[in-house]
Amino acid sequence: MGTVRVGVAMSDPTGMLASPLETLRRAKDESDLDRLAELVVTHDVVGVVVGLPRHLSGASGASAQDASTYALSLTSRIGDVPVHLVDERLSTVTAASHLRAGGIPSRRQRSVIDQAAAVVILQTHLDTVRASGGRHL
Incomplete structure (x- = not known):
């Protein structure tokens, strides 16, 4: 979960395969959280995963606190659907590597990197x- 954009991914109903869904722009009015809550309802989501950015050492910093606060705000909007905080260390690096391997040049990765990282985290x-x-989410 970033401070500017939030990549969104979903799994298939069996919980085997994560796929990209969309990228949301973080908003001061929290409309991004409203959109996530809408997606939870629209897609009958049974659990949500929020990336928890940690330092390579495993320590938590300001970004991890921001992610925890974001997850709490989302929890208040989606009722009984559980929200799981998941270590997202190196997810963007892994996503960029997968995109390069798929033939997407660096300059074109910017528009999809957040979704690709979300796929890595969820998968x-x-x-x-x-x-x-x-059992899956």
């Missing part, structure tokens, strides 16, 4: 849950 979470024998 990592889905894989972790599945590996631990848990």
Whole structure:
């Protein structure tokens, strides 16, 4: 989750595969949170994953606090749908690597990098849950 844009990804109903959905611009009036809440309802979402930016050392900083506050604000808008904070370290680097491997040049990545990072974060979470024998979101 960024301070300027928020990439949005969704999984298939089985919780196996994450796909990009859209990119939202963070807004002072919190209309981005309203849009996320709308997406939760429209797509019958059963759980939300919010990236928690940590330093490479694992320590939390101001960005992690911002993500936690954002997740709390989203929670108040979506009722009983759980919100999970998930470590997003290196998600943008991984996403950029995947985009390059897919033939998308660096200059064209800007418009989709947030969605691609959201896919990495969600897919990592889905894989972790599945590996631990848990049920998807």
